[in-house]
Amino acid sequence: MSKIATLEIDGKKYEFPILIGSENEATIDISTLRSVTGGVTTFDPGFKNTSSCESKITFLDGEKGILRYRGYAIEELAEKSDFLEVSYLLIFGELPTTAQKQQFHKDIQKTALVDEDVKKILDGFPKSAHPMGVLSALTSALTAFNPKSVNVDSEGDMYRAVCKILGKFQVLVAWTYRKEEGLPLAYGHNSLGFVENFLKMMYESPIEDYKVNPLVVEALDKLLILHADHEQNCSTSTVRVVGSAHTGLFASLSAGISALWGPLHGGANQAVIEMLEAIKEDGGDYQKYIDKAKDKNDPFRLMGFGHRVYKNFDPRAVIIKETAERVLNDLKVNDPVLDIARNLAEIALNDEYFKSRNLYPNVDFYSGIIYRAIGIPVPMFTVMFALGRLPGWIAQWKEMRLNKEAISRPRQLYTGETLRPFVEESKR
Numbered sequence: 001m002s003k004i005a006t007l008e009i010d011g012k013k014y015e016f017p018i019l020i021g022s023e024n025e026a027t028i029d030i031s032t033l034r035s036v037t038g039g040v041t042t043f044d045p046g047f048k049n050t051s052s053c054e055s056k057i058t059f060l061d062g063e064k065g066i067l068r069y070r071g072y073a074i075e076e077l078a079e080k081s082d083f084l085e086v087s088y089l090l091i092f093g094e095l096p097t098t099a100q101k102q103q104f105h106k107d108i109q110k111t112a113l114v115d116e117d118v119k120k121i122l123d124g125f126p127k128s129a130h131p132m133g134v135l136s137a138l139t140s141a142l143t144a145f146n147p148k149s150v151n152v153d154s155e156g157d158m159y160r161a162v163c164k165i166l167g168k169f170q171v172l173v174a175w176t177y178r179k180e181e182g183l184p185l186a187y188g189h190n191s192l193g194f195v196e197n198f199l200k201m202m203y204e205s206p207i208e209d210y211k212v213n214p215l216v217v218e219a220l221d222k223l224l225i226l227h228a229d230h231e232q233n234c235s236t237s238t239v240r241v242v243g244s245a246h247t248g249l250f251a252s253l254s255a256g257i258s259a260l261w262g263p264l265h266g267g268a269n270q271a272v273i274e275m276l277e278a279i280k281e282d283g284g285d286y287q288k289y290i291d292k293a294k295d296k297n298d299p300f301r302l303m304g305f306g307h308r309v310y311k312n313f314d315p316r317a318v319i320i321k322e323t324a325e326r327v328l329n330d331l332k333v334n335d336p337v338l339d340i341a342r343n344l345a346e347i348a349l350n351d352e353y354f355k356s357r358n359l360y361p362n363v364d365f366y367s368g369i370i371y372r373a374i375g376i377p378v379p380m381f382t383v384m385f386a387l388g389r390l391p392g393w394i395a396q397w398k399e400m401r402l403n404k405e406a407i408s409r410p411r412q413l414y415t416g417e418t419l420r421p422f423v424e425e426s427k428r
C-alpha cells in the first residue's frame with residue numbers, strides 16, 4: 001500500500017503520509033492540512049472516520065469482532081485473569097508479577113478510606129437522584145479533598161494517584177448505592193479480594209453477617225474485565241479531551257462518568273432492562289417492538305443492539321450471554337426477562353433490517369440480566385459499568401498526558417449568518 005495519500009483541491013495536489021498501526025490499520029495524517037492548504041479542514045461529524053490519537057492500550061476490529069487489551073485477547077483475559085490484574089495491565093502496560101500484584105492490591109487498600117466530609121455531600125442529594133449524577137459529583141468532589149495535582153512525569157506520583165482513585169472509587173460506588181437504598185454507609189475490609197471487598201461494601205447489613213458468594217464474585221469480576229476499556233469511545237474520548245486541558249485526573253474522570261450516563265452509551269444497560277420489562281408488561285409481543293425499531297417515524301431503537309465499531313458481533317456480548325445463562329442457572333434465578341432477551345435477539349438477528357445494517361446484540365444487551373441476578377438495582381447498572389471502565393479511563397488519561405498531546409480543539413463548518421448590521425429593538 002502507498003504510504004502517501006494525495007489530495008487535489010482546485011487543481012493543486014497535496015501529499016499526506018499514511019500511518020500504519022501495529023495491526024496494519026491505515027490512517028491519513030492530516031495534521032498539516034490547514035497550514036499547507038491555507039485553511040481547509042476535514043468534516044467528520046461524530047468522528048466516524050477520525051483517529052483522534054495514537055494509543056497502545058486497546059485494539060479492536062469491529063469487522064472481525066476482535067477486542068484486545070495490550071495485545072491480550074478479551075476471551076483469554078475474561079477466562080484466566082481478574083479485574084485487579086487487568087486494571088494493572090491497562091494502566092501500566094504489562095501483566096503484573098505476583099509481587100507487583102500483591103503490592104498493587106495493598107497500595108489500593110491503603111487508600112480505601114474516604115474523607116468523612118464526603119458523607120455530608122452525599123447527604124445533600126435527594127434519595128431519588130440518579131446514581132450516575134451522584135457518582136459524577138462525588139468523583140469531582142474528590143479533587144477538593146485531594147487538591148494537589150498529579151505530576152504525570154513522576155512515576156511514583158502517578159502510581160499513587162492511580163491507587164488512590166481505584167481505592168476510593170469503589171467506596172463511592174457502594175455509598176451511592178447505599179444512599180439510594182437508605183442503608184448506613186459501610187466500609188469493606190482489607191482482608192478481602194478487590195471484588196469481594198466491593199460486594200461487602202455494597203451489601204453488608206449492620207444486623208447480620210455478610211457471606212460473599214463466590215459465584216457472584218466470579219460473575220462480577222468477569223463483567224468488570226469486559227467493561228475495562230474500549231479504546232476511543234464517547235466517555236473515554238471525553239476523559240482524554242477534558243484531560244488535554246491539563247484538568248486533573250478526578251475531574252476528567254467525573255466528566256467521563258457524565259458521558260457514560262447517556263442511553264446511547266453506558267446508559268444502554270439500564271435502557272435494555274427497561275425495554276425488556278416493557279415488552280413483558282405488554283404481553284411479550286416482540287414483533288411490535290421490532291417494527292417500532294424499524295419505523296423511521298418512531299424514535300424507538302432496540303436498546304442493546306448496534307455498535308459504532310462492531311459490525312459483525314460484539315465479542316463481549318458473546319461472553320456475557322454465556323455468563324448470564326450460567327449465573328442464572330447457578331444462582332437458581334428464574335428471570336423471564338432472559339427468555340424475552342433470547343427471543344428478541346433471535347427475531348432481530350433474522351430480520352433483514354437488522355441484518356443489512358449489521359446490528360447485533362452489544363455488551364449491554366445481557367449485562368443487566370446478570371446485574372439483576374446478583375441484586376443490583378436497575379438505576380445502578382450504569383454505575384457498575386463505570387466501575388469497570390475506570391482503569392481504562394485512567395490508562396487513557398495517563399497515556400494522553402505522557403504523549404504530551406495538544407489541547408483538544410476541533411474546528412467546525414460554520415453555516416450560520418454572515419456579517420449583518422445590529423437591529424435596534426424597536427425594529428425587530
Ligand code: CMC
Nearest residue numbers: 264265266268293301302303304305306307308357362364
Ligand atoms: N435499533 C434500530 N435501528 C438502529 C439501531 C437500533 N438499536 N442502531 C442503529 N440503527 C439503525 C439506524 O437507524 C441507522 O439506520 P439508517 O441507515 O436506515 O438510517 C443505521 O442503523 C445506522 O445507525 P447509526 O445511528 O448511524 O449508527 P451509529 O454507529 O452512529 O450508532 C449506536 C451506534 C450504538 C449509538 C446505535 O446502534 C444505537 O443507538 N444503539 C442502541 C443503544 C445501545 O445499545 N448503545 C450501547 C452501545 S454498546 C456500549 C457502549 O459502548 O457504550
